[in-house]
Amino acid sequence: MTDLLTSIQAALGLPRTPIPFTSSGALPSAFAVTDLACASMAAAGQAISELLHQQTGRLPPLEVDRRLASFWFATSLRPIGWSVPPLWDKIAGDYETHDGWIRLHTNAPHHRSAAEQVLGHCFDRSAMAAKVARWAKSDLEHAVVEAGGCAAEMRSWQQWLAHPQGLAVNAEPLIHFTTNDGGASTTWQGSVAQPLTGLKVLDLTRVLAGPIASRFLAGMGADVLRIDPPHWSEPGVVPEVTLGKRCARLDLHDATDRAVFETLLKDADILLHGYRADALERLGYGTAERQRLTPGLIDVCLNAYGWSGPWQNRRGFDSLVQMSSGIAEAGMGWKQADKPMPLPVQALDHATGYLMAASAIRLLAERLRCGRGGSARLSLARTAKVLIEHGAGTDEPLRAENQDDQGLLIEQTPWGPAHRLHAPLKITGTPLQWVLPATELGSHRAQWW
Template sequence: MTDLLTSMQDALGLPTTQIPFTDEGALPSAFAVTELACASIAAAGQATAELIHQQTGRRPSVEVDRRLASFWFSTSLRPVGWNPPPLWDPVAGDYACADGWIRLHTNAPHHRLAAEKVLGPCADRSEMASRVARWPKSELEQAVVEAGGCAAQMRSWQAWQAHPQGQAVNAEPLVRFTPSNTAAHKPWLGSVAQPLAGLKVLDLTRVLAGPIASRLLAGLGADVLRIDPPTWNEPGVVPEVTLGKRCARLDLHRPDDRAVFEALLRDADVLLHGYRADALERLGLDAEQRRGMNPGLIDVSLNAYGWNGPWRNRRGFDSLVQMSSGIAEGGMAWKQASQPTPLPVQALDHGTGYLMAASTLVLLARRLENGRGGSARLSLARTAKLLIEQGPGAQAALRPEDNDDQGLLVEQTPWGPAHRLQVPLKISGTPLQWTRAATELGAHRAQW
């Protein structure tokens, strides 16, 4: 565990001090998933403590609960009397090709249409399986990607190391910080109890890493406004990740909505975005233009496959990166299974999300010190490299969840009442607390 945390502390420029992890056990996996959960949550907690120390001279203590961290890497929401929407589209998943395995990610309607453009309309998994079985994996991966869809053939870690994109990811740091030359002095409006009070976070992220980051920032007192396009939805995760946020919709191709967005951006302290690397550039909102609109902006972004190499603009999600990078193949060997074996949770998303939050906190601390904004870039593939190279984690099972693991508050969501699990991160004097229940996308106006 220390290795993962130390790597994160080094990447974030945090002191390499020990942080206690309480309880015991781990999620069953070929890889150190519970250790990744603890280390990434601890890094975000430590970055919060360093910010508070910078402002007050007092450094709060930080600790992380292993069990609760593991559970939060799956879902924190416990509905009362209702069921959340399904996470996956009916035909999303792993399929046997003529020469190996491929994963099709079809959760978004346009991604499913892209796959069916290549394979033909499929009513169910069995029909999809019979179509996929005729294709070589690399040809099908390429065809679906070229059609605008999302697919990844299963590769071994060794094959990924030899792949141009794997090599490009290997050359990237876990977090790439870039300082800004422009200054915008803003005082600290927060307190020990709510260190991010008064800060505006503009959230352009989607499932799942970015929303995890902004959820934590909201729990520390930030005003988080999430913006989605008019038709986007991710019903399986919205109740999980919109906690503490306001959610609005804008179409950046429409001049009036674009003007609203640019006004929001000028007033923001933090911009989080998880679009493909070239998406904002194509909208005329590249990094230089964003800095021009808001000189002190803290700009934190992620993508799936890294920021260099031939796949820098490729669509990707946690489950696809697991297939590409060798995680699903490594799990299959570990479990002695006959099909790809992913991580038990979407740990690349969650781990990268907490690292995004930590990066934001580090940049905020720097801005309070020198007045300058800055940016940070992360990727799911680079987090995957960290996890794979760590090797296996603890093998003892976690104690099963019980009612005492749930918080006492009842969260009144649009879908029905729910409890949240107790928070895995403890920062002395700084309780993580959210003032808004989870909400539907587009439920609010696009305004601070």
């Protein structure tokens, strides 16, 4: 745990201060998933603590509960009398080709359409399996990606280390920070209880890392406005990740909506986006244009496979990066299974989300000091390297020091009441607390409060 935490602290420019972790045990996995959960949450908490130290002279202590951190890396919500829709499309998943395994990601309708453009229409997994079995894994991965879909063949860590994209992303820093000369307000409007009060966060992210980041920022008092395209839906994760936010829709191909978006961006303090590296540029909102519209903007960017190399513009998700980078192959060996074995939770997404939040807070602290904006770039594949190189976890089961640690916080959501688990991160005097319950996408107007 110490090595993992100090690596993350170094990447964020945080003091290498020990942070206590309460309770014990870990999620069963080939890798130290619970350690990653605790370290990434601790880093976000430490970024807040250091911000408070800078603004008030007081450095509040913090701690992370290992058991609760593990739960939050799966889901923090326990519905009462209703169910969250399935996370996966019916034909999404791992399939055996004639020379190995491949994963197809078909949750979005256009991604499923791309896969079926290559393989033909399939009503169920058995029909899809029969079609996939005729292919070589590399050929199928290439064909689906070329069609605009999402797929990843299973590689080992050694194969990933030798792959052109693996070589590229593994040479990148965990977090790439840059600063710009744009001027911005240097007045802190927050408080010890809500350090990010007064900050406007424009959230353009979707499943799953970016929404985790903005959920954390909302829990620290920020005004988070999430923007989705007109018809986007992700019902399996919305109740989990919209906590504390307002959610609106805009079509950035429509002139009227673009004008609304630009008005929002001009007033934003922080922009979170998880588009592929070239996507905002193609929409006319590249780095230079964002800085022109919003001098002093804090710009936090995420992609799947990194910011250099042949795959920097490739579509990707946590489950695909696990296949590409050797995580699923290592899990297969660890479990002595006959098929890929991913992590027990989407740990790359969750951990990268907390690192995005920590990056935004570190850039905010710099802006308050110097009046300069800045940017941070992160990727799921680079987070994977940190997890893999940290090594194996423990098989010790999760145990609570306090049997009431799950809590019974009632949240009234649009789908019905639910229990929300207590937050794993505790900062003395600065509780994670959300004013707004989770909500449907598109349920608010595209405007700041």
